[in-house]
Amino acid sequence: MDFSIPKDDEAAAAAFDRFCQDKLAPRAAKADASSTFPKESWGDLKEIGFFQSFYEGEYGLGLSWVQRCMMEESLAKACASTFLTACAHIGLCGAPVYYFANPEQKQRWLRPLVDVEKIGCFALTEPGCGTDAAALKTRARKTGKGWVLSGEKALITNAPIADFAVVFAVTDPDAGYGGVTMFGVDLQKAGVTKSPAYPKMGLRASPTGGLTFEEVQLSDDDVLGEVGQGFIHAMQTLELGRIGMCHFGLGIAEAAYDCARKYATERTAFGRPLARLQAVHFKIADMKIEIDAARLMARRVAWMKSKGEMVGPMASIAKSYATEMAVRVADAAVQIHGGWGYTTEFPAERYLRDARLGPIGEGTSEIQRELIARDLLSE
Numbered sequence: 196m197d198f199s200i201p202k203d204d205e206a207a208a209a210a211f212d213r214f215c216q217d218k219l220a221p222r223a224a225k226a227d228a229s230s231t232f233p234k235e236s237w238g239d240l241k242e243i244g245f246f247q248s249f250y251e252g253e254y255g256l257g258l259s260w261v262q263r264c265m266m267e268e269s270l271a272k273a274c275a276s277t278f279l280t281a282c283a284h285i286g287l288c289g290a291p292v293y294y295f296a297n298p299e300q301k302q303r304w305l306r307p308l309v310d311v312e313k314i315g316c317f318a319l320t321e322p323g324c325g326t327d328a329a330a331l332k333t334r335a336r337k338t339g340k341g342w343v344l345s346g347e348k349a350l351i352t353n354a355p356i357a358d359f360a361v362v363f364a365v366t367d368p369d370a371g372y373g374g375v376t377m378f379g380v381d382l383q384k385a386g387v388t389k390s391p392a393y394p395k396m397g398l399r400a401s402p403t404g405g406l407t408f409e410e411v412q413l414s415d416d417d418v419l420g421e422v423g424q425g426f427i428h429a430m431q432t433l434e435l436g437r438i439g440m441c442h443f444g445l446g447i448a449e450a451a452y453d454c455a456r457k458y459a460t461e462r463t464a465f466g467r468p469l470a471r472l473q474a475v476h477f478k479i480a481d482m483k484i485e486i487d488a489a490r491l492m493a494r495r496v497a498w499m500k501s502k503g504e505m506v507g508p509m510a511s512i513a514k515s516y517a518t519e520m521a522v523r524v525a526d527a528a529v530q531i532h533g534g535w536g537y538t539t540e541f542p543a544e545r546y547l548r549d550a551r552l553g554p555i556g557e558g559t560s561e562i563q564r565e566l567i568a569r570d571l572l573s574e
């Protein structure tokens with residue numbers, strides 16, 4: 196395995212990390228407290244070309260997977276809410292357009308996403324089903340002129356602020372997994388309603404909400420990928436999303452580690468810094484061991500992806516470990532801060548609240564284990 200990156204790329208990743216710390220990190224606490232998406236951060240990310248870092252050719256800079264993952268980690272470390280909104284926009288929503296759209300659709304949908312003229316979302320989950328994605332109730336009915344979309348999506352990152360959605364709907368109720376189709380939907384269309392953002396535990400500056408479609412008229416040109424291939428396209432997209440979620444966990448864990456380490460060296464108890472107490476000492480070491488293990492797993496997946504290899508179970512292993520690790524590390528950071536860790540005086544409590552999405556989103560930890568075990572037992 197070779198995760199080395201050229202010196203210039205390393206310098207670029209370090210510059211992006213500095214940018215995130217200087218510009219985005221200082222806004223994170225206020226944005227969380229007011230549950231407001233930091234629009235300035237969005238503008239700054241656009242200006243620095245972050246949204247060009249995902250794809251190749253006319254839609255991006257063609258960065259390596261390792262380099263892109265390093266950038267994602269820096270973003271999550273500075274502001275996990277900004278990571279979630281930005282990666283749902285350009286990753287979860289942009290990826291199916293980049294990989295499965297025809298050239299006309301890419302111009303129509305991907306161009307405005309990459310140029311950040313429109314905000315995108317990925318709408319798979321429904322009020323009645325998330326993990327069981329084959330139980331979708333949203334329907335698209337074929338007509339002489341195209342399709343009519345009806346149904347409801349829930350828990351969708353960016354839904355309250357999005358202009359465009361990749362939407363999954365059943366087009367053949369008798370065909371099971373093969374009866375789901377993916378559509379590109381302009382959210383200005385008649386019949387679309389967006390819910391307000393839900394109040395939630397963490398990632399409060401990243402709006403999550405629902406979408407309702409009432410007899411929304413779509414054309415045949417709005418079918419994204421092939422009719423009946425939507426479930427497979429959704430799973431392929433979520434596999435890529437899992438790589439992103441590894442770096443979501445890593446970024447939050449690094450931030451939690453940094454604040455715990457700082458506090459442990461500054462705060463004294465029994466006449467010496469907390470960091471000198473063996474119990475704290477060991478916690479700091481354990482945090483670093485876990486972060487390092489998760490980073491190696493995540494880099495392995497990015498490296499495999501760079502070589503065009505299938506990452507399936509490796510992505511599940513890395514995603515479940517890195518996101519669960521982030522919860523443990525953030526929890527240890529709260530503990531090291533004692534009572535102050537429980538207050539908003541320090542960011543440790545926010546890291547713990549934010550980290551908690553990791554084992555749920557883009558395939559729960561239980562489902563990752565299911566996928567890993569299925570792969571192991573099929574050998």
Ligand SMILES: Cc1cc2nc3c(=O)[nH]c(=O)nc-3n(C[C@H](O)[C@H](O)[C@H](O)COP(=O)(O)OP(=O)(O)OC[C@H]3O[C@@H](n4cnc5c(N)ncnc54)[C@H](O)[C@@H]3O)c2cc1C
Pocket residue numbers: 283287316317318319320323324325326327349350351352353398403552555556557558559560561562565
């Ligand atoms: C902040 C946030 C942002 C989100 N953003 C998006 C988004 O942009 N787009 C989108 O489509 N969705 C999004 N989601 C939804 C998310 O992907 C789902 O919540 C997740 O997939 C779980 O689905 P569910 O909530 O319906 O839980 P359920 O599927 O009802 O699961 C409940 C529990 O049962 C377990 N379980 C279910 N089935 C099995 C099984 N077969 N074996 C073992 N355990 C099982 C689960 O692991 C979980 O612990 C978001 C959610 C949140 C909280």
